[in-house]
Amino acid sequence: MTALTGALFALLVCAIFVAKAVDADSRLCDGDGCLTEHTVQVGDSRTDVGYWAVGLRTWQLVIEPSNPSRASGTRLEVTLRRQAHDDELIAGRRVTAVSAGADVLRLRLPSGDVIETEAHPRYAVPVNAAFALIAGGFSIFLAGVAVRTAFELQSWTAAALVPVIRVDVGLVLVLVGIVAFVAVRAYPRPAPIVFAAPVVAALFAVQVVRRRRADGAADPDDDRMAGHVVGLVAADPVPIDARRNNAHLYLIARPVRWRRRPRLPHHTELAERVERLLVAQGATAYWRGFGPLRSSARRGTVRLTHGVDAGRFGENDLLIVTLAKNGLVTLICGRVPDPAFVLGLTRAVLILAGAREPDATAPWHVAMVLRGVEHIRPSGGELQERSEALADELAGPLLDGLDATPG
Numbered sequence: 001m002t003a004l005t006g007a008l009f010a011l012l013v014c015a016i017f018v019a020k021a022v023d024a025d026s027r028l029c030d031g032d033g034c035l036t037e038h039t040v041q042v043g044d045s046r047t048d049v050g051y052w053a054v055g056l057r058t059w060q061l062v063i064e065p066s067n068p069s070r071a072s073g074t075r076l077e078v079t080l081r082r083q084a085h086d087d088e089l090i091a092g093r094r095v096t097a098v099s100a101g102a103d104v105l106r107l108r109l110p111s112g113d114v115i116e117t118e119a120h121p122r123y124a125v126p127v128n129a130a131f132a133l134i135a136g137g138f139s140i141f142l143a144g145v146a147v148r149t150a151f152e153l154q155s156w157t158a159a160a161l162v163p164v165i166r167v168d169v170g171l172v173l174v175l176v177g178i179v180a181f182v183a184v185r186a187y188p189r190p191a192p193i194v195f196a197a198p199v200v201a202a203l204f205a206v207q208v209v210r211r212r213r214a215d216g217a218a219d220p221d222d223d224r225m226a227g228h229v230v231g232l233v234a235a236d237p238v239p240i241d242a243r244r245n246n247a248h249l250y251l252i253a254r255p256v257r258w259r260r261r262p263r264l265p266h267h268t269e270l271a272e273r274v275e276r277l278l279v280a281q282g283a284t285a286y287w288r289g290f291g292p293l294r295s296s297a298r299r300g301t302v303r304l305t306h307g308v309d310a311g312r313f314g315e316n317d318l319l320i321v322t323l324a325k326n327g328l329v330t331l332i333c334g335r336v337p338d339p340a341f342v343l344g345l346t347r348a349v350l351i352l353a354g355a356r357e358p359d360a361t362a363p364w365h366v367a368m369v370l371r372g373v374e375h376i377r378p379s380g381g382e383l384q385e386r387s388e389a390l391a392d393e394l395a396g397p398l399l400d401g402l403d404a405t406p407g
Contacts, residue, residue: 003146010139017132024124027100035105039064040076040097042089056081056118059089061097061104078104078117085113126184133177141170149227151326225365228252229373232330237308238315249333250369251346253353253383255326255362264323267302271295274304274321277351281344287335289317300325307334321352329353339399342370346391354383366390370398 028034043060056079063074076097080086088109089095096108103119116122145165232250264270271293283290293304301324307317318334329352333345346368353364360381367375374394382390 003142003149007139007142007146010135010142014132014135014139017128017135021125021128021132024119024121024128027103027105027119027124028121034100036099037108038097038099039094042091042093042095043075044091045089064094076104078107078119080107080115080117081123083115085109085111086115088113089115123184126180130177130181130184133180134174135177137170137173137175137177139170140173141168144168144170225252225254225367225375228254228328228330229367229369232332233369235320236332236334237313237320238318238334243334244315247371248369249331249335249342249345251329251331251349252365252367253329253349254365255328255353255357255380256365257362264297264300264302264325267295267297267304270302270323271304274348274352277348278345281348282341283344286338286341286344293319293321321349323352323356327353327356329356339395342395342399343388343391346395347387350378350383350387350390354380354387357383360384366394368394368398370395372398374398 040061040063043062045057045059047057058077058079061076061078063076078097080089088111089107093110095110097104098106098108104117105120106114106116108114118124118127148166229250229252232252236248236250238248265273275293278290291306293306294308295305296303301322304321304323306319307314308320313334315334318332320330320332322328322330329349331345331349350366353366357364357380360379362380364378364380364383365375366378366383367373374397376390376394378386378390
């Protein structure tokens with residue numbers, strides 16, 4: 001949600017700069033009375049810290065009494081970049097200011113040479129357009145982070161300690177906007193710091209990435225897996241204060257990298273396969289009343305349920321299995337089953353995950369929650385070949401003291 005909020009804010013900033021660019025473009029017109037001229041006296045100049053970095057100076061102008069359109073003595077401020085003939089602009093000299101409304105667009109020097117201000121469309125439009133590109137790029141990038149993170153966690157409300165960040169069109173737009181800004185600032189006389197800006201930004205990004213990788217205490221994969229655990233527990237339809245059993249079972253299997261994404265079988269066919277797998281792992285032996293799984297599919301994710309009918313559910317009959325197109329496999333069980341059946345459910349999830357991974361060496365994250373959390377990192381081949389041993393390793397520490405079984 002933080003990334004989505006940032007995306008909306010960046011979009012608002014983009015809209016503001018687009019409006020400023022459009023307004024700047026409308027300052028020049030061909031009709032009579034669009035532009036006015038005033039004789040002004042040049043006052044003192046100053047160079048602010050930020051303006052010095054890009055070669056800008058701010059000048060004070062005082063309206064002369066010969067200008068009926070404005071009160072004499074009115075003070076104006078104009079910002080000028082370094083350009084040809086600007087050495088003729090000296091305090092006390094009288095020059096002609098050409099304005100569009102309240103904005104001074106250019107100064108005509110006594111020699112006839114013209115100096116354009118930062119309010120002139122030639123400069124104002126590209127600068128504001130560059131800022132709009134940067135803000136719009138950040139908006140697209142942050143929106144992509146929010147969508148990809150929600151897709152991976154299968155939840156918009158789960159706490160993602162490390163969001164899913166990738167290079168996308170948003171970052172490309174940000175880079176284009178920075179290059180455009182640098183190009184605009186560099187014309188016609190570049191300030192050295194302008195050329196250093198992209199280098200500084202690149203070095204900063206490299207340092208951030210290196211620091212993130214070097215921080216061994218915060219493994220992004222572990223933090224992302226923690227987000228999956230939080231999201232799955234939050235997806236349990238039985239509120240904590242309404243549970244009769246002393247534990248619910250949650251299982252998660254997530255590939256570390258998912259390059260290939262084969263289409264899942266039709267959800268009815270998948271329901272039959274999973275049902276047969278559960279029966280083979282002891283569902284009918286340890287779960288009296290275990291019946292066919294209901295199935296549904298939405299946006300590439302198949303949801304298989306037992307004990308859920310038209311929004312109503314029974315805690316001891318509750319079973320929810322999901323298989324997402326990004327490889328994620330999850331299970332929620334509302335029963336407090338026999339420890340042997342917990343191992344059977346765990347083996348079933350491992351087998352389901354292993355069947356989806358064509359690369360036997362690809363690493364996976366597998367986590368189990370049952371009055372505690374256990375987390376292992378098997379390979380795709382181990383999920384299939386050592387499912388029983390992995391299930392013991394995963395579930396064993398959490399099954400100690402499990403003393404309740406459903407009636």
